[in-house]
Amino acid sequence: MSELALLGGQKVRDKEFAPQQDFGEEEKRLIMEVLDSKQLSGFLASPGEKFLGGEKVRMLEDRFKDYYHVKHALTVNSATAGLHAAIAAINVNPGDEILVTPYSMCASATAAVMHNAIPVFVDIDGDTFNINPAEIRKAITPETRAIIVVHLFGYPAEMDEIMQIAREHDLKVIEDAAQAPGSTYKGNQIGTIADIGVFSFNQNKTITTGEGGIIVTNDDELAKRISLIRNHGEVVVEHYPVETVAGIVGYNYRMTELEGAVGVAQFKKLDKLNKHRIQLAEYLTEQLHQFTPIITTPRIKAYSKHVYFVYPMKFNAAEANVHRDKFAEAVRAEGVPIGAGYVRPIYLEPMYQELLAYGDSGFPFKGPHMKKTISYPKGMAPVCEKMHFEELLTTPICHYPLTEKDIDDFVAAVAKVLNTIGDLVN
Numbered sequence: 001m002s003e004l005a006l007l008g009g010q011k012v013r014d015k016e017f018a019p020q021q022d023f024g025e026e027e028k029r030l031i032m033e034v035l036d037s038k039q040l041s042g043f044l045a046s047p048g049e050k051f052l053g054g055e056k057v058r059m060l061e062d063r064f065k066d067y068y069h070v071k072h073a074l075t076v077n078s079a080t081a082g083l084h085a086a087i088a089a090i091n092v093n094p095g096d097e098i099l100v101t102p103y104s105m106c107a108s109a110t111a112a113v114m115h116n117a118i119p120v121f122v123d124i125d126g127d128t129f130n131i132n133p134a135e136i137r138k139a140i141t142p143e144t145r146a147i148i149v150v151h152l153f154g155y156p157a158e159m160d161e162i163m164q165i166a167r168e169h170d171l172k173v174i175e176d177a178a179q180a181p182g183s184t185y186k187g188n189q190i191g192t193i194a195d196i197g198v199f200s201f202n203q204n205k206t207i208t209t210g211e212g213g214i215i216v217t218n219d220d221e222l223a224k225r226i227s228l229i230r231n232h233g234e235v236v237v238e239h240y241p242v243e244t245v246a247g248i249v250g251y252n253y254r255m256t257e258l259e260g261a262v263g264v265a266q267f268k269k270l271d272k273l274n275k276h277r278i279q280l281a282e283y284l285t286e287q288l289h290q291f292t293p294i295i296t297t298p299r300i301k302a303y304s305k306h307v308y309f310v311y312p313m314k315f316n317a318a319e320a321n322v323h324r325d326k327f328a329e330a331v332r333a334e335g336v337p338i339g340a341g342y343v344r345p346i347y348l349e350p351m352y353q354e355l356l357a358y359g360d361s362g363f364p365f366k367g368p369h370m371k372k373t374i375s376y377p378k379g380m381a382p383v384c385e386k387m388h389f390e391e392l393l394t395t396p397i398c399h400y401p402l403t404e405k406d407i408d409d410f411v412a413a414v415a416k417v418l419n420t421i422g423d424l425v426n
């Protein structure tokens with residue numbers, strides 16, 4: 001009988017991995033302050049002090065402003081809400097095109113559809129898994145209004161090139177930094193390079209408030225518009241003069257004081273948590289080198305700081321003589337987390353394949369506002385599809401409070417499967 005757990009053998013690891021969430025006395029103390037205040041949310045949708053929220057959300061916003069050296073930080077109740085508010089703030093028209101990577105969590109593109117804009121998926125770079133600037137150039141049309149740049153897995157996209165293209169074509173750029181708090185590009189904080197940056201605090205992120213997010217910008221007008229969009233702006237817009245009221249349909253994207261309280265305590269830990277991730281990831285990289293050329297570790301440019309929200313690897317099936325999916329299945333069976341790819345290319349979701357978003361009219365993809373026919377054919381982003389379906393492996397294992405011993409188990413599982421690969425093939 002094979003030793004592989006997938007084929008009935010003993011697992012390398014039986015023990016669960018410790019969760020990454022790190023809550024302590026400060027979270028508890030600040031939550032209790034909120035409960036004792038009897039004020040779980042500090043927002044009111046009317047002109048005045050409370051339009052901008054309560055003490056704890058403002059404290060969190062102030063901490064972000066200090067850390068990121070930005071003029072404005074606005075909490076929201078998710079990064080999805082934040083991305084939508086950002087798109088609404090830049091005032092896109094129905095049918096305007098927004099360039100976005102197909103390789104991300106779905107909200108990076110859905111946020112455009114939420115504002116009746118059309119996501120145009122631009123293929124990725126096969127080494128960084130981020131949007132490829134050369135492909136951005138090819139995708140620009142007279143309808144293009146903006147680019148949403150995702151820093152996937154915590155690794156910075158090529159912002160210099162992207163900002164240069166945006167300037168040439170007068171496009172707004174929104175950074176989806178949900179996975180990359182604390183990451184840097186050429187010495188600049190990710191999230192602060194473009195017009196607007198958006199971070200997520202959902203349950204699985206490096207720092208979490210359960211649900212939540214924050215938007216940063218140095219643009220006064222955009223910040224004003226975002227604060228209106230966040231809090232039922234249509235009822236108060238005449239008290240907060242903005243250049244144009246167009247697009248100021250307000251939502252309730254407000255963060256509660258409870259989330260703000262947890263966020264204040266969590267934010268203090270960001271550097272510590274990232275340092276831990278980077279140390280474990282670097283250790284994992286060293287250990288994985290023994291599997292070259294079957295496994296390729298992340299390629300990192302000297303000017304970019306990876307914060308390893310997810311640790312990506314590339315798998316060479318021809319060298320290994322087994323399909324990537326089979327390999328990942330066998331490693332997983334050994335009791336360690338590994339993914340075959342990440343999430344499927346966004347355009348393969350039914351909304352894009354069927355062109356159905358709101359009702360059955362095809363809006364916003366079809367209708368009198370559209371100057372062209374939209375379609376999202378399979379194969380439209382070949383590098384992304386190759387990475388997702390054939391080459392990419394991911395593991396979330398590089399996080400606090402895991403240790404090198406946990407990484408050793410991961411590496412042992414990989415080694416075991418590669419050493420007995422013949423059992424999988426036969």
Ligand SMILES: Cc1ncc(COP(=O)(O)O)c(C=O)c1O
Nearest residue numbers: 078079080105107178200201202
């Ligand atoms: C890249 C990216 N963008 C956006 C989001 C949406 O974040 P939220 O869950 O806070 O809405 C996520 C969440 O997983 C994400 O990873």
